[in-house]
Amino acid sequence: MEKEKIQNKELTEFPIWGQEHIESGALAQMRTAINLPIAVAGALMPDAHQGYGLPIGGVLATAANTIIPFAVGVDIACRMCLSIYDLPAEAVDTEKDKLKRILVNNTYFGMGCTTKSYFDSSLFDKKTWNETKVIRSLKDKAYAQLGTSGTGNHFVEWGELTIAEGALEEIPAGRYLALLSHSGSRGFGGSVADHYSKLAMSKTKLPGDAKHLAWLSLDEEEGQEYWIAMNLAGEYASANHYEIHNKIARDLGVKPIAMIENHHNFAWKEQLADRTEVMVHRKGATPAGEGVLGIIPGSMSTPGFLVRGKGNAESINSASHGAGRLMSRRAAFKTLDRKVIAENLAEKRITLMGSDVDEAPMVYKDIHAVMAAQDDLVEILARFEPRIVRMANPKEKPED
Template sequence: MKKENTPAPENTSPANQRGPGGLKVSNNELKALGINDVKILENFSRVANGLLKHAVMDKPEILANLEALIDDPMPYALKKGGKFKNLAESVINLRKEGKFLKQQRSTFALKEEIADFPVWGLEHIEVGALAQMKTAVKLPIAVAGALMPDAHQGYGLPIGGVLATTANTIIPFAVGVDIACRMCLSIFDLPAATVDTEADMLKGMLMDHTYFGIGCTTKSYHDSSLFDSKTWGETKVIRNLKDKAYAQLGTSGTGNHFVEWGELTLAEGALDGIPAGNYLALLSHSGSRGFGGCVADHYSKIAMSKTKLPPEAKHLAWLNLDNDEGQEYWIAMNLAGEYASANHHEIHNKIARALNLNPLMRIENHHNFAWQEQLADGTPVMVHRKGATPAGPGVLGIIPGSMSTPGFVVRGKGDAASINSASHGAGRLMSRSAAFKTLDKVAIAANLADKRITLMGSDVDEAPMAYKDIHAVMAAQSNLVEVLAKFEPRIVKMADPKEKPED
């Protein structure tokens, strides 16, 4: 019997099966995952290099999946037809026998002291979100943080959390799963009363030109020139997702994503070139669809395999921009930003064409993204805004409420303590499961009728009562943004109730 530290013979090891470009998953790389038994090492090597040889996955993705499997094999064992199913089952069986107890590897220690970070609207924020933010600012790469008044618990960084890290680091989970989720508003030179006088026509436009759902695709294109960009060929991950992204251009997600008509009330001089008045406006909320979701999943796994953190911080694992994986994610994230913008433009341009009227103005902003910026003292940082709106000096943005409460067009005041940020909406008051358990459908219908809301799609978990009071949230951040206009939703389209929420 071989000793545990005896290497597998080099002339027979499956690790010599080379993938595209001569790459292979080496025994040393597998040992670095904590594998210290020769037979187990050979099994992992056979699977890993088989996948690599046949170009099923690239090397970082294989290693990330193996790392995740070793941490928790059950999800892989339960996945019917999964590439790692047999490995996962063998690991589970070995552990039942008291074998293959993974070696403990060193982790990055969190800072002992919790850095001070400002909180807006503390009375509106749940304990879980505060705890997550406290963990985030203890990361060794954390430079500054802030919590917006719509904050609630998420994965890693809370929704409504802003985190500045050292300039060469980026945290996929602090950007979010829906990369570059964003708002887009088109203001039309039509009276707000059009939502009543031409309600059927406007409803028909939403039915004809918007598509919702996790796997939904579009039926026509207004402008697909984004796909001429050479960036779509930059990495294997991007190349593999190009067709999916193309098919979903101009579509919207599920959960809290929407496209809606409403009444925009604008004061004199608030927006250059547009007189005071009440206007018809179109507002949409969605992100980078399956493309962004797959990018987030791929690189968050890699980050968690590369950067080991204590359990409470594991979702805050980062990538280094000095390394290939970090650069790949940076390229993919920025492309997801362009793609998310193009998605909204497809929707708005198609509807504008159907209306036979170009908008007077279009305003838009990301709120799940990372930007290379500088703090007030000149320190270069990477600013992660997960469910937070950029609010630098003079920067325009949109902060929505709920399907029956107003949203607001805002101008940033450039508050340094907030890291030039504001809330991205009202924020959830309760979880989706709590909404289904506690909210009354009759009361929801009465609320919508009272506010004269026509709703197409959605379910109880998106009811207005599931959200915080947008007026209280806006009052809590009056030093962060100036309100320029108010948008009242009237005709709202969202995904069908059967669709799983993905926001």
């Protein structure tokens, strides 16, 4: 394909939530994205920070027949999942040893980690696993990693969930034991992203600052292949969480009274307020259409929130996917004091298994400021306080 040029048009404005919390690099990346020939609309969430191509926290609507692999992200369909138990929140203290043991016995972290037993592997009966050469080549890897979690900011944790009066019809207000997990489509999604990102950049050649925003056309075979693989990665990411949560519930001997989940790092075929058909890329952004439930975590020692979307058209029905990083991993290792981190965790009564300085609470923005900056995007229904946190071994290379 001929080398594409960024349209020579005046800088298109895009709405920004919490601009005071967003670094200049993320703003520059969003400006580049919004000026793509295929761009229709965009928005930047308050947790935004610089990434590859589209910033993390960036939302980009493009022409309906186009999709940008790097605007979806490397960890396709990275996902949150929350299980709520009809057990008192105090169990994180009274049953701490038991809950720690359950996490150790039922969670697996690491880039190459696998499991040997499954709660439900029926996803692999789908014919989609045979639809393309790329998917077929990755099926065995995906099967071996079903029910595992990644490195970096991925976690499985017990915590205390406080539900507001009248927030959820099926669950009374109160304080409950809850399990929260964050992970994605593992090596399967990463390999799909790598293959099709390179393919897109070979087909749609863009200037240096925009090269990672290369797109594929859904009118062509490669675009259709990526679309099929991306959606399968979404189903796989969900199945991963269900494996983790179901195994833990079985070990606990109690079924949850509710499970709530949502993707980020994904692309959806949607309509804008004016009914324009578009492809909405949410890279590190939570779907927040009217009435849609989602989970926005903080850090290992700060709260996360169960939210309901308000359907704000200006944000393209989106909200933040977390607090967002305040400093790079390299900066964290250079500047943070392990003693200060340990004191912070002790003060918040956090039991931590795994992780390292680069995931310390101080590397993240103030989740309360981030939530305040998007109160027109989501309604807070419940507050989750982490208490027993499991993450990857400190020696593991971060993959988020």
